[in-house]
Amino acid sequence: xxxxxxxxxxxxxxxxxxxxxxxxxxxxxxxxxxxxxxxxxxxxxxxxxxxxxxxxxxxxxxxxxxxxxxxxxxxxxxxxxxxxxxxxxxxxxxxxxxxxxxxxxxxxxxxxxxx
Amino acid sequence: xxxxxxxxxxxxxxxxxxxxxxxxxxxxxxxxxxxxxxxxxxxxxxxxxxxxxxxxxxxxxxxxxxxxxxxxxxxxxxxxxxxxxxxxxxxxxxxxxxxxxxxxxxxx
Numbered sequence: 641x642x643x644x645x646x647x648x649x650x651x652x653x654x655x656x657x658x659x660x661x662x663x664x665x666x667x668x669x670x671x672x673x674x675x676x677x678x679x680x681x682x683x684x685x686x687x688x689x690x691x692x693x694x695x696x697x698x699x700x701x702x703x704x705x706x707x708x709x710x711x712x713x714x715x716x717x718x719x720x721x722x723x724x725x726x727x728x729x730x731x732x733x734x735x736x737x738x739x740x741x742x743x744x745x746x747x748x749x750x751x752x753x754x755x
Numbered sequence: 756x757x758x759x760x761x762x763x764x765x766x767x768x769x770x771x772x773x774x775x776x777x778x779x780x781x782x783x784x785x786x787x788x789x790x791x792x793x794x795x796x797x798x799x800x801x802x803x804x805x806x807x808x809x810x811x812x813x814x815x816x817x818x819x820x821x822x823x824x825x826x827x828x829x830x831x832x833x834x835x836x837x838x839x840x841x842x843x844x845x846x847x848x849x850x851x852x853x854x855x856x857x858x859x860x861x862x863x
Contacts, residue, residue: 671849682841682855683799732799736849744789744851746799 642667646733646747653723653754660719661750663733668713670736674706677730677749686731689716723754757782757846761854768832769862776827776857778816778842787845788818788825791853794838802840803827812836832861 643666653659663672672689687695687708695708710716720727733747758781768774780786788805803811805818805825816827825842842854 673850683851683853685850685852688850734851744801748798 641745642669642735644733644735644745644747646750648750649748650751651753653752655724655754657723658719658721659723659752660717661731661733663716663718663735663747665714665735670713672710672716673734673736673744674708674716674718675732675734675746677732679729683732686718689718720752723752725754728752728754757786757844757852759842759844759852759854761840761842761857763857764855765858765860767860767862770834771831774829774832774836774859774861776840776842776859778825778827778854780823780825780842780844782823782844782846784847788816789843789845789851790814790816790825790827791841791843792838793841799841832859834861834863837861 645664647662651659674686675683676686677683685698686701686706687697689695689708689710691710691713697703705721707719718731730749730751732749734744736744760779762777766776789801790803791799792802793799803814803816805816814827814829816825818825837860839856839858841856843851845851
């Protein structure tokens with residue numbers, strides 16, 4: 641399975657600022673996803689990162705708040721913009737191979753605290 | 756819409772006892788079901804997928820379409836099984852929907 645490097649692993653940010661999280665994969669993957677895991681909660685899908693086109697956002701998430709880039713098949717970034725304390729969460733990158741590979745691999749996550 | 760329900764937030768058993776973590780789902784098509792595990796201070800990792808019909812670390816899970824369930828079972832729990840377990844469903848759009856998770860504690 642693919643190996644994911646996600647960084648930063650954690651950060652403490654001031655409200656009103658932005659943080660960009662990077663996800664680097666050691667092989668080309670078809671699908672990349674970004675999840676949020678709020679304290680004590682399960683994982684919620686933010687968006688699907690599409691290579692060469694705009695990301696597909698889930699209900700409740702918008703591009704202005706969570707802009708995503710995916711310039712190629714091995715790399716994606718998620719930006720958390722104009723942060724507030726409610727954005728304090730763990731953000732995870734996930735990848736899947738081609739359609740015959742039903743497994744998904746997750747990054748180690750970015751623990752974000754907004755003060 | 757796809758939904759995954761894990762009714763137990765916490766589950767505590769003694770070492771050597773059987774364990775069953777419940778998972779029910781709601782999906783109109785043919786789902787793909789997974790169990791993920793997250794050990795303390797480690798990343799989320801795949802434990803089982805129903806399509807493989809495999810046993811990993813002594814755990815098994817059978818998809819019951821009639822009851823829309825995918826319960827995770829192990830006949831003899833070990834202390835190292837203590838972790839957070841998430842049931843997940845993948846629909847035709849390849850997106851994973853997770854349950855809220857069950858924290859399993861295996862006591863010595």
